Amino acid sequence: MVAALVGFASTFAVVLTGLRAVGADQRQAASGLLAVCLAGAVVAVVLGLRHRVPISIAWSTPGAALLIAAGAPPGGFPAAVGAFLLCGALIVLAGLVPVLGRLISAIPAPVAGAMLAGVLLPLCLAPVRALAEVPAPAAPVIGVWLLVGRFATPWAVPAALAVAVPLVLLTGPAPAAGGADAAPALVWTTPVLDPATLVSVGLPLFLVTMAAQNVPGMAVLAQFGYHPPLRPVLVATGLATMAGAPAGGHAVNLAAISAALSAGPDAGPDPSRRWLASVTNGIGLGLLGLAAGPATALLLASPPVLVEAVAGLALLGALGGAITSATAEPDGREAAVVTFVVTAAGVGFLGVGAAFWGLLAGTVLTLLNRRRKPAAAPRA
Template identity: 50%
Template structure:
């Protein structure tokens, strides 16, 4: 009997570790960037109700994906929203046609993701984008947001300094929880200093707000196509790489199709792209979930349940975000994205031959230029690839002797 009890205890521990890891991944992923999602949707023209609907719909979508896929294949396949994608959306502003045009762009990006799963040459084309160029483009998009914490300290020190201090203390004593700690401090500050307009919380119980997509060339070129590239290059492909690094070699096509379909559904409710998780996937698929790879699959299921539990709070969070100083929200988002900026810059500059094209991509993207109605991330990507081709296959300029 003692052996039976011991076996039962071991079995419970086998499940407890991945369940705790999955819950941690979901809480960290949500708390670190939900403000960024709401700020991005609002900047793109969404009302607080539409922004709350968008966040809730994506939470439900990735919750269902995490639960169903992991339970079906018995592998720790993790899904999340596209943090680089919402960071990009925050930089482009409201297009011609307003938020319905944004929803149309979301739908176009979702359709392209599905096509990537169905058409192998398209998947190979995206995979052929050099990782250094993709990382440099991402770093250029993140730079402005990552400067926001310093700008906020200069413009509203009484609010921004406590948040920055909480983040630094978190880095020192609980690195994994640094951003959630900063988010909690921000929530306390907003709750005590923000005055919501009369009736702002009326009907704050979450509701889906349908958005009828409108297709405009401006939104498709400025948002849809770059969002597709960013989601594939900065989320889906790194997500597959994280899984492979932990011993799980996944067929990508079915996953692209599933995430594309989920993204298409949420687009009708104001939600942006769902995709493979990258950073939080390392928690669910790595040794932290369980020493044995075969026992890690419950982690994403646990994460999915947590996302479903967090979804109802989207509307209330959106009301507070809408009434808060935009710079303060951007500052918290900037702190959450500093690690992403660090990783992107490191990936962009890892090899010497790629550094100049990567830097050109970075500065072009960070410039925020718009040419022929097309935003800077696209031109950064095109410019970096063109320079790489020129340096590899063109006539290389002579190296000057700068020694004294």
């Protein structure tokens, strides 16, 4: 339950902000948050009961950050929903067709890390902007984040959010009429398969979800001695993503941080029974999803930069990990820097967003650098 609460409170603002950025209205954004919570809950319970392994499921936080960077597509939110469907279908294919999974793994780690860093950077700058634009509410939020993070890192963002809520209620505007309902509701959006949006949103969403969620999630489980079969995990999360897409859900995947909470010693002394923690985590996530309506109303009553500041605080750790991955290999740093610059610039071409072009530029430069490397001198 702690893992569910920390995971939800830390990044639900990122999800809602991302859905709003790609054109969702208030009810559609609340529906999308509810959809990923319910889809994640079902997959976590099914996989936990089936494999008796603490397989924690979450929404794609880096994917939501990608949506913020992408902005509203020309086809509006229906086109974004079509991209969510493509993401889910590609995740299923990655599970069913091993060669596709190997192709994703073949993307150079520095390039993948740099693309994620470029996506996250603008949002992680929001706390600084908030201090300049709305210092009165921003300063205590950031101060609490710093203080709590010194003693209990996982609770830093939830504590900052707990401070932000009363400040928003006291100083923010009254919720607009016709806004998000307090009662949970799934809102159907008919998908539109717009080619440009599929390439600029759907494909990068799939790559970010695989590289920043599913791969690290498997690594975390392996650290604790668990090796669940990857194929059913990918197929289940891909199908759940496809099922949740018409309701506004962007992506469901393996968790990383909550995976460590559910698979580690804190979940119990007997490793063979820790799967109960991941199942409880999933149930808790589904229950918290019922608060999607009030959470959206809170978002709408907040100064936009303050919401982005809380989201940015939640993503600073992910930004640090992405930068580390991008710069870890000296031979890949030039390609990583190019990927980062192109992605962070946020400029699209031919109707395709910056994340795709950053990934393409970094991959091409990596291949060129490999071709121009001198061959090793033969030994005497």
